[in-house]
Amino acid sequence: MIVSLKHDADAGRVLNELAGRGLWVSRVERSASGSTVHYVIASHSQPADPADLARIDGVAEVTTPKPAHPLVAAQGPVVTVGGVKIGGASPVWMCGPCSVESEGHVLEMAQVLAKLGVTFLRGGAFKPRTSPYAFQGHGDAALGWMRRAADAAGMLVVTEALGEGHVPFVAEVADLVQVGSRNMQNFALLKAVGRAGKPVLLKRGMASTIEEWLLAGEYVLSHGASGVIFCERGIRGFDDSTRNLLDLGAVALLRHVHRLPVIVDPSHGAGRRDLVLPLGRAALSAGAAGLMIETHPDPGAALSDGPQAVPLAQLGPVLSDLGGAYAKEAVQ
Structure with missing residues (x-):
């Protein structure tokens, strides 16, 4: 201006x-x-x-100049995925393991999660890992496991498309296609995901500005995505007390100024399961439409990101507390 x-x-x-x-x-x-x-x-x-x-x-x-991301600016604060309003009156929970480990494993988890009121089963079929020797996921087979588990439990699926070649199958299986932090500015992937025509969960790059994040959202919308939901999962900071620096200022800005739906991932945001609950409360107060939380029946045996996963047996009280925090914020 x-x-x-x-x-x-x-x-x-x-x-x-x-x-x-x-x-x-x-x-x-x-x-x-x-x-x-x-x-x-x-x-x-x-x-x-x-x-x-x-x-x-x-x-x-x-x-006043025209916005650089007009489609994002015009979208509005609510995106509907599989009949579920993200950004509506109720918080949306996206929970599951970091990596889908076996069909029986994810089927058992989905049954528990559905009873806790979790709408989206999350889990990685393809895992972008910093080390080439770390577990990379079970790939296409894991996508099928997730879909069958979600269908059996009456849930929706959110999972990541890691590369352009993965997009068709991921889009066929997932209700919400995720673009991960490392791929937020992989423009060829953004175009391919957009062309699939599905709603997209766009995680913020670990060193990306808010403007870059919004423009990445413009990419998927301009290529045909039915909606974009932004996911704050922490950015690179200088202090290693937490795995990442969860930027709640960005959450408030996107929700209250740009009027966009934001999901917060406190699991990656801190990398510590003991901080998931307080950071989740803060995220909801800042305007988050819901949370993405990693959980596992036995975090010590998880194939990836065990230290940040909330034990499945403890997730119920966590979600109950967070639901109360969301309701209190809505009243205020």
């Missing part, structure tokens, strides 16, 4: 007025003659009505 002043304006007074409205000025530009001042409003300013700013004494014109 650019606020242009009249020739005889008191520039200092206008600047004070802008600050009083919660606006930061990123830079000041002057015309070639130096007679006209333009205040360029920083992107981290709070929303402001251009008509209101134009009424400030000394302001000649307020110019």
